[in-house]
Amino acid sequence: MGKLEGKVAFITGAARGQGRSHAVRLAEEGADIVALDICAQIESVSYPMATREDLQETAKQVEALGRRVVTAEADVRDVAALRSVTDQAVGELGPIDIVVANAGIVAFGTPEDDRIFADTVTNNLVGAWNTAHVVAPAMIERGAGGSIVFTSSMQGLSGRGGDGSAAVTGYAASKHGIVGVMRSLAYWLAPHRIRVNSVHPTGVDTPMLANEVIGTWFAQNPAVAAMAANHMPVEMVESADISNAVLYLVSDDGRYVTGATLPVDAGAGIS
Numbered sequence: 001m002g003k004l005e006g007k008v009a010f011i012t013g014a015a016r017g018q019g020r021s022h023a024v025r026l027a028e029e030g031a032d033i034v035a036l037d038i039c040a041q042i043e044s045v046s047y048p049m050a051t052r053e054d055l056q057e058t059a060k061q062v063e064a065l066g067r068r069v070v071t072a073e074a075d076v077r078d079v080a081a082l083r084s085v086t087d088q089a090v091g092e093l094g095p096i097d098i099v100v101a102n103a104g105i106v107a108f109g110t111p112e113d114d115r116i117f118a119d120t121v122t123n124n125l126v127g128a129w130n131t132a133h134v135v136a137p138a139m140i141e142r143g144a145g146g147s148i149v150f151t152s153s154m155q156g157l158s159g160r161g162g163d164g165s166a167a168v169t170g171y172a173a174s175k176h177g178i179v180g181v182m183r184s185l186a187y188w189l190a191p192h193r194i195r196v197n198s199v200h201p202t203g204v205d206t207p208m209l210a211n212e213v214i215g216t217w218f219a220q221n222p223a224v225a226a227m228a229a230n231h232m233p234v235e236m237v238e239s240a241d242i243s244n245a246v247l248y249l250v251s252d253d254g255r256y257v258t259g260a261t262l263p264v265d266a267g268a269g270i271s
Contacts, residue, residue, distance in 0.1 A: 001030065002028065002029035002030030002031075003029040003030070003247065003251040003252065003253070004026055004029040004030045004031040004098070004247075004250070004251060005029070005030035005031075006030065007026075007030065007031045007032070007097040007098055008031065008032045008033075008034065008089070008093045008094055008095065008096050008097050008098070009022075009023070009026045009031040009032070009033055009034065009096075009097065009098035009099075009100060009250070010034040010036070010086070010089065010096045010098065010099045010100070010131075010135060011023050011026075011033060011034065011035055011036065011099075011100040011102060012036045012037070012076050012100070012101055012102050012103035012127070012131050013036075013037055013050075013076075013102040013103030013104060013151075014033075014035035014036055014037050014055065014058050014071075014102070015035070015037035015039060015050035015051070015054035015055040015057075015058055016037075016050045016054040016057075016058070016206070016207055017050075017204070017206030017207055017208055017239060018102055018151065018201075018204055018206055018239045018242050018243070019035070019037065019058070019100075019102045019103070020035075020054075020057070020058040020061070020239075021239035021240055021242070021243045022100050022102060022239075022242070022243045022246050023035050023058055023061075023062055023069075024058075024061050024062060024065070024243075025240070025243035025244065025246070025247055026098070026100075026243075026246070026247065026250070027061075027062045027065045027067040027069075028065055029247060029251070030067070031067065031097075031098065032067050032068040032069065032093045032094075033062045033067060033068075033069045033070070034069075034070045034072070034085070034086075034089040034093065034096070035055060035058050035059060035062070035069055035070070035071045035072070036071075036072045036073075036074055036076075036082075036085055036103075037050050037054070037055050037072075037073065037074075037103070038050070038073065038074065038075045038076070038103070039051055039052045039054070039055055039073040040073075040075075042105060042119060042123065043115070043119075044107050044110055044113070044115045044116050044119040044120075045105050045106075045107055045110065045119075046107070046110045047207070047208070047211040047212075048207070048211070049105075050207075052073065055071050055073065056071070058071070059071050068092075068093055070088065070089045070092050070093060072085040072088070072089075075127075076101075076103045076123065076126075076127030076128070076130055076131055077122050077123065077126060077127050077130065078130075079130050079134060082130055082131060082134045083134055086134055086135055086138075090138070095138065095139075095142050095144070096135050096138065096139065096146070097139075097144070097145075097146050097147070098146060098147050098148075098149075098250045099131060099132055099135050099136075099146075099147070099148040099149070100148075100149050100151070100246055100250070101127070101128040101131040101132055101148065101149070101150045101151065102151040103123065103124075103127050103128070103131075104123060104124040104127075104128075104151060104174075104208075105119070105120060105123045105124065105208070106120070106167065106171055106208060107119065107120055107166070107167040107170065107171075108167050108168065108171075110167060112165060112166055112167075113166075114166075116166040116167050116170060117166040117167075117169065117170035117173075118170075119170075120166075120167065120170035120171055120173075120174055121170055121173060121174045121177070123174075124171070124174035124175065124177075124178070125173075125174040125175075125177040125178060125181070128150050128151075128178055128181060129181050132148050132150070132181070132185060132196075135148075136148070136185070136189065136194065139189075139192070139194055140189070140192045140194070143192070144193075145192065145193030145194055145195075146193075146194045146195075147194065147195045147196075147197075147249060147250040147254075148182075148185065148189075148194065148195070148196045148197075149196075149197055149198065149199060149246050149249050149250060150178045150181065150182050150196075150197070150198040150199075151178075151198070151199055151201070151242075152175045152176075152178040152179060152182075152198040152199065152200045152261070153171070153172075153175040153200055153201060154200050154201065154202045154263065154265040154268045154269050155171060155172045155175050155176075156172070156175030156176050156178055156179055156198070156200055156261075157176075157179070157200055157261060157263065157269055158269055158271075159172060160268075163221065175200075178198055179198055179261060182196050182197065182198045182259070182261075183196075183259055186258045186259035187259070189258075190258055190259075195249070195254070195255075195257060195258035196258055196259065197249045197254075197257060197258060197259065197260045197261075197262060198260075198261050198262065199242055199245050199246060199249070199262050199263075199264060200261055200262060200263040200264065200265060200269070201237060201241075201242050201263075201264050201265060202230050202236070202237055202264070202265035202266050202268040202269075203230075203235070203236040203237070204236055204237055204238070204239055204241075204242060205236040205237070205238055205239070206239055229268070230265065230266035230267055230268045231266065231267030231268065231270050232266035232267045234266050237264060237265075237266055241264050242264050245262055245264045249262065
């Protein structure tokens with residue numbers, strides 16, 4: 001029996017990258033999956049974002065493990081859409097036990113304009129808040145506990161690599177903000193046995209970072225790239241490394257861990 005047998009996990013940004021990895025890893029441990037992604041391009045993001053076909057591939061990989069999956073194309077900035085997806089998922093799979101608020105963007109390499117900071121903060125921070133706030137009341141009412149994990153970043157704990165741009169500053173602000181939301185919700189939800197934590201990866205080898213746009217931007221901004229480098233001799237970590245940390249936090253292995261900021265950063269955050 002897996003560590004999450006009989007559980008339902010709601011994962012945003014699930015079409016590819018870390019989100020897909022989380023969906024598959026939790027399914028391996030017995031969870032049924034609600035996989036949500038915008039599956040559309042946000043104008044201020046220069047690299048290609050996930051597609052409907054990517055989300056379908058996530059579903060295929062979950063189903064290959066013998067688990068049920070509900071997929072949804074929705075924007076985490078849209079509270080009404082999140083509520084609709086949640087209602088559908090509960091109707092098909094049962095109550096939600098686990099939330100992984102993973103959806104996020106970076107706008108590095110995008111020409112500077114007024115949208116970048118706002119788009120980054122609303123997607124990464126407001127979207128994470130929306131996700132947790134939509135699901136949490138039903139978790140409280142059910143009275144069976146649960147777990148919420150936010151995807152932050154090493155830049156949610158440090159200003160290293162800051163260059164004053166709207167893209168980098170907006171990203172750091174959004175990921176720092178997630179820590180505040182996480183800690184506030186952890187305090188609120190602890191009496192209900194709902195644990196709330198955040199994971200803080202360094203660069204992860206996913207399409208969000210491993211693409212031509214971001215690669216070119218780092219090459220043109222070597223000082224920023226150097227400040228964000230890992231202390232361990234690895235350029236990037238793998239999605240599976242983050243998924244294993246998420247699994248720890250949402251399973252009984254981490255049953256008394258709440259309000260924690262868990263770095264998976266190859267030493268990038270060492271000061």
